[in-house]
Amino acid sequence: MAVQHFLPHTRVPTLTFASASAASKFVAREIDKLVRARNAAGRSTVLGLATGSTPVGLYRELIRLHKEEGLDLARVVTFNLDEYYPIAREDSHSYFKWMHETFFNHVNVPWKNIHIPDGTIKLDEMDDFCAEYERKIREAGGIDIQVLGIGRTGHIGFNEPGSPKTSRTRMVTLDSITRRDAAAGFFGEENVPNHAVTMGVASILDARKVYLLALGEHKATITFKANEHAPTEAITASFLQEHEDAVFVLDSAAAAELTAIKRPWEVGPCDWTPSLVRRAVVHLSVAARKGLLMLGDDDFREHQLFDLLREKGPAEKIGEEVFHDRLETIKLYPAGKVRPLSTTSPSFPDASSILTTPAPVYDAGPKSVLVFSPHPDDDVISMGGTIIRLVEQGHKVHIAYMTSGNIAVFDHDARRFVDFVDEFVGGFGAPADKAALGTMKARVFQFLDAKKPGEPDSPEVLNIKGMIRATEARAAALACGIPPAQLEFMNLRFYRTGTIDKAPVQPEDVADIVALFEKLRPAQIYVAGEMSDPHGTHRLCAEAIFEAVRRVRATGQFFDVWLYRGAWEEWAPHEVEMAVPISPDVLERKKQAIFRHQSQKDRAMFPGGADRREFWQRAEDRNLATAKTFDTLGLPEYYAMEAFVKWKD
Numbered sequence: 119m120a121v122q123h124f125l126p127h128t129r130v131p132t133l134t135f136a137s138a139s140a141a142s143k144f145v146a147r148e149i150d151k152l153v154r155a156r157n158a159a160g161r162s163t164v165l166g167l168a169t170g171s172t173p174v175g176l177y178r179e180l181i182r183l184h185k186e187e188g189l190d191l192a193r194v195v196t197f198n199l200d201e202y203y204p205i206a207r208e209d210s211h212s213y214f215k216w217m218h219e220t221f222f223n224h225v226n227v228p229w230k231n232i233h234i235p236d237g238t239i240k241l242d243e244m245d246d247f248c249a250e251y252e253r254k255i256r257e258a259g260g261i262d263i264q265v266l267g268i269g270r271t272g273h274i275g276f277n278e279p280g281s282p283k284t285s286r287t288r289m290v291t292l293d294s295i296t297r298r299d300a301a302a303g304f305f306g307e308e309n310v311p312n313h314a315v316t317m318g319v320a321s322i323l324d325a326r327k328v329y330l331l332a333l334g335e336h337k338a339t340i341t342f343k344a345n346e347h348a349p350t351e352a353i354t355a356s357f358l359q360e361h362e363d364a365v366f367v368l369d370s371a372a373a374a375e376l377t378a379i380k381r382p383w384e385v386g387p388c389d390w391t392p393s394l395v396r397r398a399v400v401h402l403s404v405a406a407r408k409g410l411l412m413l414g415d416d417d418f419r420e421h422q423l424f425d426l427l428r429e430k431g432p433a434e435k436i437g438e439e440v441f442h443d444r445l446e447t448i449k450l451y452p453a454g455k456v457r458p459l460s461t462t463s464p465s466f467p468d469a470s471s472i473l474t475t476p477a478p479v480y481d482a483g484p485k486s487v488l489v490f491s492p493h494p495d496d497d498v499i500s501m502g503g504t505i506i507r508l509v510e511q512g513h514k515v516h517i518a519y520m521t522s523g524n525i526a527v528f529d530h531d532a533r534r535f536v537d538f539v540d541e542f543v544g545g546f547g548a549p550a551d552k553a554a555l556g557t558m559k560a561r562v563f564q565f566l567d568a569k570k571p572g573e574p575d576s577p578e579v580l581n582i583k584g585m586i587r588a589t590e591a592r593a594a595a596l597a598c599g600i601p602p603a604q605l606e607f608m609n610l611r612f613y614r615t616g617t618i619d620k621a622p623v624q625p626e627d628v629a630d631i632v633a634l635f636e637k638l639r640p641a642q643i644y645v646a647g648e649m650s651d652p653h654g655t656h657r658l659c660a661e662a663i664f665e666a667v668r669r670v671r672a673t674g675q676f677f678d679v680w681l682y683r684g685a686w687e688e689w690a691p692h693e694v695e696m697a698v699p700i701s702p703d704v705l706e707r708k709k710q711a712i713f714r715h716q717s718q719k720d721r722a723m724f725p726g727g728a729d730r731r732e733f734w735q736r737a738e739d740r741n742l743a744t745a746k747t748f749d750t751l752g753l754p755e756y757y758a759m760e761a762f763v764k765w766k767d
Contacts, residue, residue: 125378127385128328128345129359132366134373137138138333139659141369142175145329149263150183153194158261163192164255166264166322167221168275169198169213171330171654173265178622179223180497184225196249196446197235197259199266199275200316203289205237210617211304211572212237235287237316244315248287252321267331271295272340272353275314279352282358285318292305303619305525309571319354328364330355335687341368342375374608388404390429393692396765398426399749400692409752420649430520447697449525452504452680452762453485453642456512456711488516488634492659493523493590495715499733501644501682502598502708503700503741510597516638518606518631519591520612520659522584525575527717529566532582536562548609574616583611586717594714605636607653612658613630620654623662630665640677641665645761647681656684668767679765685733688740688760691747696764700741701754 125132135141149165156163156627167173185275198217207214208399212233218448222232233254239247255261266274271293277285277292291313301307322328345366356630358364371377383398403410406417413436418427460641487508491497497505497517508515540559558578565576575583592602600652606630612626645663648656660681667679680696683689712734713719722730741758749755 123490125373127378128366128376129240130345130361130364130366132345132368132373132376132515134368134379136370138369138371139175140502141172141331141367143179145265145331146176146179146183148329149180149189149265149554150189151191152750153191154607157190157193162195162259164195164197164258164260164262166261166317166325167196167198167217168265168267168331168459169200169216170267172267172333175333176265176331181224186234188380190717191225194227195231196227196233197255197258197261199315199322200314201235201237202311203239203313203315204235206310207238209737210574216619223752224302231523232453234255237315240452244289248289248315251287251317255321255324262327264322265656266330266355267708268298268326268330268337268344268355270299270336271338272344272355274316274319274322274330275321275359277354277744279354281319281354282351283319283323283357286321287315289313289315293685298742302511304572306571319357323357323361323587324637326602328358328361328362330358330364330366331368332366333369335371336390337368338375341366341372341749342377346377351357355598362603363582379424380389383425390426395426395430395436396440396443397692398423398688398692399436400444403437403751404691404747407750410437410444410749411752415438425720437443441452441553441752444691444748444751446548446757447694448748448754449696449698450488450508452696452698453487453512453513454476454520454656484512484514487513487642487644488637488638488640489515489517489644490659490663491519491591493521493526493719494519494587495523495594495712496656496684497716498594498598498645498708498711499685500646500709501760502737503561503704503760504644504682504698504762505598505600506704506707506711507698507700514604515600516604516606516640517595517600518608518634519588520608520610520662521655522580522607522609523587525581527583527586529569529579531586531717532579533563533566535586536582577616590715590717594711595716597711608634610659610662612662613655621660625666627662628669631659632669635666635670635675635677639675642678642680644680644682644762645765646684647765648684648686664765664767667765681761681765687738688744689763691744691751693763694744694761696762697748697759698762699745700758700760702757705738705741705758709738712737729762 125134125538133144137315153163162631180189184191195196198213201213202211206213209215214237217234218593219748235251236247244272268274271279273279273293273296276290276296278290278294289324292311296311298307300310304310309739337569340353344358345358347353349356349359378385381401388394400411402417402421403413404421405421406413408417408574413433415431418424418433427433463761489497489501505515524604536559540556558681562579562582563580588607592605595605606677612621612627646656647660733744741760744759744761745756
C-alpha cells in the first residue's frame with residue numbers, strides 16, 4: 119500500500135483512499151501490526167469495535183489476515199460500542215448476533231474476551247451494568263484501538279446530538295434520524311427500538327488510538343462538519359478534534375466535501391491540471407451565477423482563484439476552454455446516429471457541433487447496448503430517458519436485472535398477488551391447479567399471519583416477491599419500448615441472503631456477467647456508479663461488473679463503460695462526461711415507466727436516507743436540476759438531462 123499523507127486544513131488528521139476497500143484494509147493492517155507486536159511481547163490487545171455496514175470490509179479483511187496470513191487473535195480483548203434496547207441476543211437484529219456472524223465466528227478471539235452491551239438487562243439494573251462495563255474496560259488496561267463509524271447525525275456509538283463530552287456508558291433514546299436510517303435492517307422504522315445502550319463520548323475519548331471510518335457520499339457532509347467545524351454536542355464525532363491520536367479514514371466519496379478535496383485552491387498551491395481547472399471554473403461559474411463565457415478577472419480574484427488566473431489567464435481564455443469542454447459532453451445521440459455508411463446527407467448535430475462544426479460521424483448500423491440495473495427499477499429511475507432515446511434512435515437495448523429486489527416488497531403486496539392468482543385460477547384453472555394453489559396460498563398466509571416484525575421471509579414468500587419485481591420490470595421496460603426477449607434476470611448469488619446484509623460477490627456472479635458479455639457483444643454498457651448505495655447492492659454489482667469487464671478486455675473484447683448514478687446522488691457538473699438531453703415528452707414517458715414498479719410506488723420499503731420523496735419525484739427533480747445547472751454555465755438550454763461518467767480502470 120502506498121504511503122498515505124494527511125490532508126491539509128482538517129482539524130482531525132485525515133487520510134483518504136480511492137475506495138472503501140482500500141480504506142478498510144488500511145485500518146485492518148494497523149490493527150494487524152499492533153496485535154502482532156503485542157503478541158510478540160506476550161501482551162494482550164484491547165479493541166473497541168463498531169457495528170453497521172461501515173466496518174464490514176474491515177472485519178472481512180481481519181478474517182482474511184487471520185486465515186491466510188496467520189494473524190493470531192487469541193490475546194485480543196474486545197469491547198463493542200453499543201447495542202439496541204431492549205433486544206434479545208438471538209434476535210436477528212441484535213448487534214450481539216451480528217458481531218458473531220460477521221466476525222467472531224470466523225476468528226479465534228476467546229469467548230471470555232468478548233464484551234458487548236446487554237440488550238436484555240432489566241431497567242433497574244441498567245446503571246450497575248453500565249458502571250460494570252466501564253470497570254471491565256479499565257481492568258483490561260483501556261482500549262488500545264477504537265474503531266468508529268459516523269452516523270448521519272454525527273453520532274459515534276449511539277451518542278446522539280446533545281450527548282456531553284463527559285458521558286459514559288449508559289442507556290440512551292435514539293434520534294428519529296438514526297431510527298430512520300436503521301429502518302431498512304428492521305424492515306420498517308416502526309420495528310426499530312427506541313433505545314440503546316452505548317459507550318459514552320468520554321469512554322471513546324479514553325482510547326489510546328481512534329480510527330473513524332467513513333465510506334460513501336451519504337457520509338460526506340457530516341464528515342466535513344465533524345472535521346472542519348468547531349466541536350459541539352450537536353455532532354459528537356466533532357469531539358475527536360480534541361483527541362491526541364484520532365484519525366479520520368475516508369474513501370474518496372466520504373471525503374468529497376472536505377475543503378482540501380472540494381476546493382483545494384483555498385488551502386494552498388495547486389497543480390492546475392485540466393480536471394482541476396474544470397472543477398474550479400465550474401465552481402466559480404455556479405457560485406458567481408455567471409455563465410462560463412461571462413467570467414471576468416475580478417470573479418477569479420474574488421473567489422480565491424488568483425493562482426489559476428496568473429497561470430492560465432486571462433479569464434476570457436480560461437472560461438472559453440472550459441465552456442467548449444463542457445459543451446462537448448452534450449450528446450443527443452448517446453450511442454451514435456444509426457445511418458448506413460453510404461449515406462451522405464447531413465446528420466442532426468450534437469449540441470457541441472452547433473459551435474464547433476466538426477465533420478459528421480456516421481455509424482454502420484444499430485448497436486447492441488447493455489444496461490445493468492442492480493435492482494429491478496434502477497434502470498428507469500436513473501437513466502430511463504436515455505434508454506428511451508436509445509430505443510427511438512434504433513439501437514437494440516438489453517437490460518440486465520442483477521438482483522431480484524425481493525426483500526423490498528411489502529408483505530401486503532405478496533398477500534394481494536397470491537390472492538389474485540388464487541381467484542384467477544379458481545375461475546379458469548384445472549382442479550389440480552386449484553388444489554395446488556390453494557395449498558400454497560394457505561402456507562403463505564399462515565406464514566405472513568405469524569411473521570414477527572423484521573423477521574426474514576420464507577423462501578416461498580421471497581420467491582413470490584421476486585416474481586412481483588420481475589413482472590414490474592418487464593412492464594417498465596415495455597413502457598420504454600424494450601420487449602421481454604431483451605431482458606436478462608440474473609439473480610446474482612451475493613444477494614440471495616433474504617436480508618439487507620449481503621454476502622460477498624461470488625466467483626460465479628462474475629462468470630455470469632462474462633457470459634452475458636460474450637452472448638450480447640455490446641458496444642456500450644451502462645453501470646450504476648452509485649458506490650455509496652445505502653444498501654450496498656449497487657457497489658457490489660459494480661465491483662462484479664468491473665471485474666468481468668477486465669476479463670473480457672483481456673480477451674480482446676472492448677466496449678465503452680458509462681456510469682450512471684442511483685436514486686440518491688447526481689454527478690457534479692465538472693465530473694459529467696456525457697449529458698443526454700431529455701424532452702418533456704421523454705421525461706413523462708420515463709415517469710410512466712417508473713410508475714410500473716407499483717410495489718415501490720407511494721412508499722418504498724427502503725427509500726434510502728432522509729429523502730422521503732418518491733423515486734419518480736427524485737428522478738424528475740434531478741434531471742431538471744442537471745439541465746438548469748448546464749444552463750447556468752451558459753450552455754445550450756434543455757428541459758432536462760441525464761448525466762454519465764466514463765469508467766476508467
